[in-house]
Amino acid sequence: MLVSVTYVTITVITIAANAAIAAADFAKAEFVLANSAEVGVPRGWLPWLGTLKAAGAAGLLLGLLGARWVGVAAATGLVVFFSGAVVAHVRARVYGNIAFPGGYWALSGASLGLALASG
Numbered sequence: 001m002l003v004s005v006t007y008v009t010i011t012v013i014t015i016a017a018n019a020a021i022a023a024a025d026f027a028k029a030e031f032v033l034a035n036s037a038e039v040g041v042p043r044g045w046l047p048w049l050g051t052l053k054a055a056g057a058a059g060l061l062l063g064l065l066g067a068r069w070v071g072v073a074a075a076t077g078l079v080v081f082f083s084g085a086v087v088a089h090v091r092a093r094v095y096g097n098i099a100f101p102g103g104y105w106a107l108s109g110a111s112l113g114l115a116l117a118s119g
Contacts, residue, residue, distance in 0.1 A: 007114035011060050011071070014107040018057040018078065021104070025050030035100075039092040052081055060111060068119055075112035082108055 024032050025046045036046065056078040063071010085101035 004118055007111075007118045008064060010107065010114055011064055011075075011111045014075075014078070014111045015057045015060045015064075017104060017107055018053045018060075022050040022053035022057065025053065035097060038094050038097075039088045041088065052077070056081065056108070063115060068115065072112065072115050072119075075108055075115055078108035079105060079112055 021032075028043075028046060032046065033043065036043065041049070056074045059070050059074025059077070063069075063074060082101050082105035086098065086105060089095065089098040089101060
């Protein structure tokens with residue numbers, strides 16, 4: 001029971017966080033443009049990156065609604081995605097805001113681990 005409550009709570013937080021940052025990508029929010037320029041991500045990639053984040057959030061939601069393996073696949077995809085974001089920060093030697101992709105990575109990893117544990 002505790003795993004289920006924790007799984008739902010962490011996954012809902014992960015869904016909300018990814019939906020919010022996807023919306024910021026689509027809106028080309030100033031902080032998104034500044035961060036992507038700092039780590040060398042072309043502006044034209046933002047809609048694609050936002051789509052991946054939104055798809056991950058949608059997949060996590062489907063996992064909560066009963067399509068467990070869709071949720072596991074979405075969480076796995078988000079872990080890989082945010083691993084790439086952390087690598088991009090390290091490669092560009094941009095450490096001042098590395099906590100953001102690291103935080104998304106941690107939430108995604110927690111959602112993945114809890115999804116696997118709850119099954």
